[in-house]
Amino acid sequence: MNNPGAHKFNENNSAELIDKLDKLGEDGFFNFVIDGWSKLPQDKESDLDQQMIEFSESFFALFRRTGERKYFIIGKVFRKVGHVIYRNNVNKFDKPKNYVKFLNLVSTYDEDQDS
DSSP states (O other): OOOGGGSOOOTTTOHHHHHHHHHHHHHHHHHHHHHHHHTSOOOTTOOHHHHHHHHHHHHHHHHHHHOOHHHHHHHHHHHHHHHHHHHHHHHHHSOOOOOTTSOOOOOOOOGGGGO
16 A cells, blocks of 8 residues: 555455455454554544544445455455544543544443442
8 A cells, every 4th residue: 555545445456455354354454553553653633543444434335335354354444443543542642533424432331420
């Protein structure tokens, strides 16, 4: 992948990722993407989380168009990585972004408080 942010994925330019998925499996592919992300410079204005969600949507569209399950798996991994990046940025920069595509922990329920 020369510059993944410059284009949407399609059947022609996603072959490298399919090969990685075949070699590494789903968990290994997730670790591959996380490792690649963690080497990129991080700042509070970064929108890598949004970019991962866009990549995910591209692969889900490919899955719906072709029926190829590997596209669905790659889309699922990119979505998962997008959420990891989002949560990391919220915790790291203490500046929550208000994106509707990401879930935020609102509160936790403690059964012991009700006793």
